[in-house]
Amino acid sequence: MEFDPDIVIRNLPKLLDGARISVIAFALALGLGAPLAALVCAGRMRRHGFLAALAGGYVTVFRVIPEAVLIFWMFYCLPPLTGYTIDGLWSGSLALALVSAAYLAEIFRAGIQSVPSGQWEAAKALALPRRTLWLRVVIPQAARLSTPPFINFLTELLKGTTLLATIGVADLALQAYVLGAQTFRYMEFLTAIALIYFVIIFPVARFAEWMEHRLAASTR
Amino acid sequence: MIDFANLDFSWLIKFSVPLLWGLWTTIWLGVVGFAIALPSGLALALGRLYGGWYLRLPILAFVDVVRFTPLLVQAVWIHFALPALTGHSLTANQSGLIALSLHVSAYICEILRAGIVAIPKGQWEAARALGLRQRQTFAKVILPQVWPLVMPPLANVSVATFKLTAILGIIAVTDLTKAASRANTFIFRPLEVFTVVALVYLAIGLVLAWIAWRIERRYGAARQGRVAPAGALTVPVLVGGQRGI
Amino acid sequence: MTQPAVLIENMNKWFGHFQALHDINLVIAPGEKVVICGPSGSGKSTLIRCINRLEEHQQGRVVVDGTELTADPKAADRVRREVGMVFQQFNLFPHLSVLENCVLAPMSVRNLSRRDAEARAIRYLERVRIPEQSGKYPGQLSGGQQQRVAIARSLCMEPKLMLFDEPTSALDPEMISEVLDVMTDLAADGMTMVCVTHEMGFARHVADRIIFMDQGHIIEEAPPATFFIAPRHDRTRAFLGQIMGH
Numbered sequence: 001m002e003f004d005p006d007i008v009i010r011n012l013p014k015l016l017d018g019a020r021i022s023v024i025a026f027a028l029a030l031g032l033g034a035p036l037a038a039l040v041c042a043g044r045m046r047r048h049g050f051l052a053a054l055a056g057g058y059v060t061v062f063r064v065i066p067e068a069v070l071i072f073w074m075f076y077c078l079p080p081l082t083g084y085t086i087d088g089l090w091s092g093s094l095a096l097a098l099v100s101a102a103y104l105a106e107i108f109r110a111g112i113q114s115v116p117s118g119q120w121e122a123a124k125a126l127a128l129p130r131r132t133l134w135l136r137v138v139i140p141q142a143a144r145l146s147t148p149p150f151i152n153f154l155t156e157l158l159k160g161t162t163l164l165a166t167i168g169v170a171d172l173a174l175q176a177y178v179l180g181a182q183t184f185r186y187m188e189f190l191t192a193i194a195l196i197y198f199v200i201i202f203p204v205a206r207f208a209e210w211m212e213h214r215l216a217a218s219t220r
Numbered sequence: 221m222i223d224f225a226n227l228d229f230s231w232l233i234k235f236s237v238p239l240l241w242g243l244w245t246t247i248w249l250g251v252v253g254f255a256i257a258l259p260s261g262l263a264l265a266l267g268r269l270y271g272g273w274y275l276r277l278p279i280l281a282f283v284d285v286v287r288f289t290p291l292l293v294q295a296v297w298i299h300f301a302l303p304a305l306t307g308h309s310l311t312a313n314q315s316g317l318i319a320l321s322l323h324v325s326a327y328i329c330e331i332l333r334a335g336i337v338a339i340p341k342g343q344w345e346a347a348r349a350l351g352l353r354q355r356q357t358f359a360k361v362i363l364p365q366v367w368p369l370v371m372p373p374l375a376n377v378s379v380a381t382f383k384l385t386a387i388l389g390i391i392a393v394t395d396l397t398k399a400a401s402r403a404n405t406f407i408f409r410p411l412e413v414f415t416v417v418a419l420v421y422l423a424i425g426l427v428l429a430w431i432a433w434r435i436e437r438r439y440g441a442a443r444q445g446r447v448a449p450a451g452a453l454t455v456p457v458l459v460g461g462q463r464g465i
Numbered sequence: 466m467t468q469p470a471v472l473i474e475n476m477n478k479w480f481g482h483f484q485a486l487h488d489i490n491l492v493i494a495p496g497e498k499v500v501i502c503g504p505s506g507s508g509k510s511t512l513i514r515c516i517n518r519l520e521e522h523q524q525g526r527v528v529v530d531g532t533e534l535t536a537d538p539k540a541a542d543r544v545r546r547e548v549g550m551v552f553q554q555f556n557l558f559p560h561l562s563v564l565e566n567c568v569l570a571p572m573s574v575r576n577l578s579r580r581d582a583e584a585r586a587i588r589y590l591e592r593v594r595i596p597e598q599s600g601k602y603p604g605q606l607s608g609g610q611q612q613r614v615a616i617a618r619s620l621c622m623e624p625k626l627m628l629f630d631e632p633t634s635a636l637d638p639e640m641i642s643e644v645l646d647v648m649t650d651l652a653a654d655g656m657t658m659v660c661v662t663h664e665m666g667f668a669r670h671v672a673d674r675i676i677f678m679d680q681g682h683i684i685e686e687a688p689p690a691t692f693f694i695a696p697r698h699d700r701t702r703a704f705l706g707q708i709m710g711h
Contacts, residue, residue, distance in 0.1 A: 064379065064425030065418060066386035069397055073418045076410030121519055122556035126570040126622065127545035136569060140560045159290040166292075166390055177296055177390075186300040194289045194297060201288040218604070 007185050008192045015193070018175030021089060025161040025171060028093035030154070033100030040105035045112065055105070062102035068163050071095045075167040092164040096157065103153055111146030112138060148212035155201045155208075162197075172196070229412055235403040242399025243420065245313070249395065250382045253320035257381070258374075260321065261328025268333055279329070286326035292387050295319035299391040316388035324381050328374065335370035336362065368439045375432035382428055386421070396420065468531050470495045470626050470657045471516055476525030478511060485511045487681045489525070495625070498658045500668040503678035504704060509661045512678070513628050516659065517541070517548045530625055546574060549619030553631040555611045557603040563590070563614050564599040567621045574622065582621070589617040593647045609640030613647055620651075627651065629660040665708060669693060677701045 008015070043055025062070075074091040078084075115138050123133045165174035176193040180186035232239070264283065267275040286294065299315035310318070339362050347357040389398035400417040404410055471493040478486040486508050493499055501509045514520040515527055518534045518541040527534045529544045558566050567586035571577045577585070590596045593613040595606075603611050612632055619627060629648065633641045645667050652658055652671045662668065668675055668689060675692040677685040677700075685698045696702050 060426070060429065061422065064383075064429045065422050066383040066397075066425070068383075068386035068389070069414075069418050069421045072397060072401070073414045076404070076414045080411050116556075118552060118554050118556035119558065122550075122552065122558070124519060125517055125545055125548075125550035125552075125628075126618070127542050127574050128570055129573060132569065132573040136561075136573070137558055141558075144560065155288070162290040162292040163387065166387070173290065173293055173296070176293075177300075180300060186297075187304045190293065190297040190301045194285075194293050197289045197293060198285060202284060205288055 004185065004188055007183060008188050011179050014175055014179060015172065018170055018172035021169060022161045022171040025089060025093045025096065025164055025169070026158055029096035029100050029157060029161070032094065032097035034104055036097065036101035037104030037108060040101055041108040044105060044109050059102045059105055062099050067095065067099050067160060068166055070099065071163055071167055088164065088167045088169040092167055092169055096160055100157055104150070107146050107149045107153060108142070110149070111142035114145050115141045145215065148208045148215065151204060151208035151211070155205050158201060159197065227412055228409060231403065231407045231409060231412070232416065238399050238403060239396070242394055242396040245393065246385050246395040249317060249320060249385045249388065249393070253317055253324060253385070254378055254381045256321040257324035257328050260325035262332055264325060264329035265332035265336065268329065269336060283326045283329050286323055287330070291319060291323045291384055292390055294323060295388055295391050312392045315391055316393040320381065320384060320388065323384065324377060327377050327380070331370050331373045331377065332366070335366040338369055339365050371439045372432070372436040375435040379425065379428045379432055382425065467495060469493060470497070470530060471659070472526070472528040474526040476515065476522050476527060478515065478520065478522045485681050486515070486522070489683060491676070491683070493657065493659065495657055496655050497673050498652050498671055499660070499674050499676060500672040501659065501661045501676045501678060502663060502668065507678040508681040509678045510630055513630050513659055513661050516628055517545050517550055546622065547625045548628060549622055549624035549626070550628040550630065551612070551615050551619055551632045553634050555603070555615045555635070557611055557615055557618070559603050562599070563601055563603070566603070566614060567618050570618070571621050585621055586617070589620040590614070592620070592650070593617045607640060608636045609643045612636065612644045616647055626657045626659070629658065629662065631661050633662065633664060663708060677704065
């Protein structure tokens with residue numbers, strides 16, 4: 001068979017439409033997921049009580065259930081449950097947001113917990129108020145430590161947006177698949193989008209890795 | 221709004237055979253996929269660490285391409301694009317199994333590599349000073365120390381493998397998700413169908429996560445005692461346990 | 466009679482089932498310098514950490530500067546505002562410059578303006594003899610310099626009492642004296658000090674009183690002259706023999 005890259009170029013507008021949908025899903029999932037993650041993390045930081053249990057349960061459930069299953073569930077069940085028609089892009093992004101919140105909450109928590117206990121003690125011994133303790137001492141250090149796993153998570157989320165294809169949202173992956181089916185040129189289209197994802201994710205993931213090495217070296 | 225008195229679960233019995241068949245497909249795909257990925261991952265890790273450049277470079281490329289592209293794209297590529305190259309078409313299950321085990325083996329390779337690298341050089345030197353050969357050192361000294369380090373992340377990857385099976389419906393693998401979708405097209409009771417399916421997945425996932433948690437607790441102490449160089453172990457742990465989608 | 470800086474009465478402390486401190490009684494007068502020594506695991510760090518409630522005691526009374534430490538977090542806060550602490554591991558905030566480390570608490574706890582807080586910080590950094598390092602980050606300083614910054618950071622709160630928890634134990638030998646010199650100066654200026662340390666030279670010159678602890682008990686307390694020349698207790702003698710014997 002001959003490989004015909006031109007066919008990809010000719011269909012670039014459709015692929016760009018798909019890319020736009022992927023970007024929207026990514027932004028929605030992150031924009032809704034990150035604030036929710038902060039709340040869940042606050043619950044996780046408590047040692048006892050209802051909120052701690054709730055946050056713990058949330059993290060367990062949303063990390064264990066397959067994302068694809070959750071996306072299906074939200075797509076089919078949100079409309080009858082709420083009485084509204086909800087677009088697949090929205091319900092799918094919401095599902096990704098719920099899952100993201102669980103993972104991000106754990107990333108934030110790990111960052112906070114890796115701030116050495118001496119830092120907390122020094123802040124206490126200086127009688128720093130809670131606000132100052134969190135805003136000036138704990139969060140800046142936790143943020144530094146959380147950055148590499150956070151960046152890694154962004155790459156995972158980008159890969160996760162392709163799952164919206166399973167409910168027929170015309171993201172980049174589905175566009176390529178459909179174009180492949182219409183033209184019988186699967187090889188060209190599917191290789192092209194695999195390359196696109198790789199070219200975006202590879203440098204970002206490598207950067208996160210480099211940063212993690214540097215952080216580990218500086219804290220030793 | 222939904223009327224909860226009108227929920228109807230009678231279809232569960234009518235469609236029990238295809239649904240159970242879907243569940244079976246999900247389970248065997250996950251188990252066999254992981255079983256293939258584990259030794260493949262080890263072989264890749266060894267090749268990546270100790271092979272010549274002609275082994276190391278292709279493995280590095282393979283692992284990166286697999287980790288940095290979505291499984292959904294890989295599955296679709298293997299099922300639809302690859303036959304154009306090879307001239308053989310594969311069944312959905314074959315493509316799905318290949319995609320899943322390749323994907324997971326790349327993650328396992330990274331975990332094992334990080335685990336092996338985490339063993340201090342002094343262990344190699346001490347073994348050499350005692351007159352052990354390289355192969356003996358690896359089998360008798362290094363590997364036994366690697367297992368406790370990598371058990372928790374491997375357990376997380378097993379959970380991830382199970383979750384990933386739900387993606388394979390895109391290439392018409394009739395796993396539980398796909399079987400449920402099909403059943404739903406006949407009876408159109410999405411709320412009941414997908415809630416039941418989600419709960420089944422949740423139940424299996426919780427059991428796996430519980431096992432992973434037990435392993436983590438058992439081997440967690442071993443991991444704390446040793447600082448992996450540059451936190452190398454943490455990357456695959458997060459990614460593996462995360463949505464390795 | 467003036468109010469004691471620290472008053473500890475019949476204090477007991479447990480970690481789970483392990484009793485870390487047994488029936489501690491201790492009164493420290495304002496201006497007094499007390500050195501606490503003893504083998505590792507004797508409870509000396511735990512005792513000093515009970516004074517600013519980094520550890521909670523389960524029985525007895527701990528009164529610091531007239532405030533009794535209880536479960537009420539406000540009491541701990543009031544005490545901590547007046548009590549500085551220097552840690553073995555320095556515990557400087559690594560993401561803040563030396564100057565920021567010093568002005569953080571005065572600005573947020575004492576509500577000082579940045580200008581006043583910085584002026585004060587410079588004054589105390591001069592006192593610990595490193596004003597020129599104020600723009601650097603802790604990671605760029607030697608251990609001895611970091612510990613002196615930690616002392617300055619505490620002094621910026623102008624505390625009535627300073628606690629030192631093995632301040633020289635994590636230092637390379639050549640840096641110990643620069644820290645001890647600063648502590649000696651501080652003592653000469655009349656600061657009330659409680660120091661957990663193995664530096665017996667410092668104890669001999671600076672302390673008004675030396676307390677020897679073993680297995681959670683206060684075994685012996687005496688002025689340095691008596692303590693070093695005529696220790697009453699066998700365990701004290703054994704400890705002194707080990708620490709000075711070579």
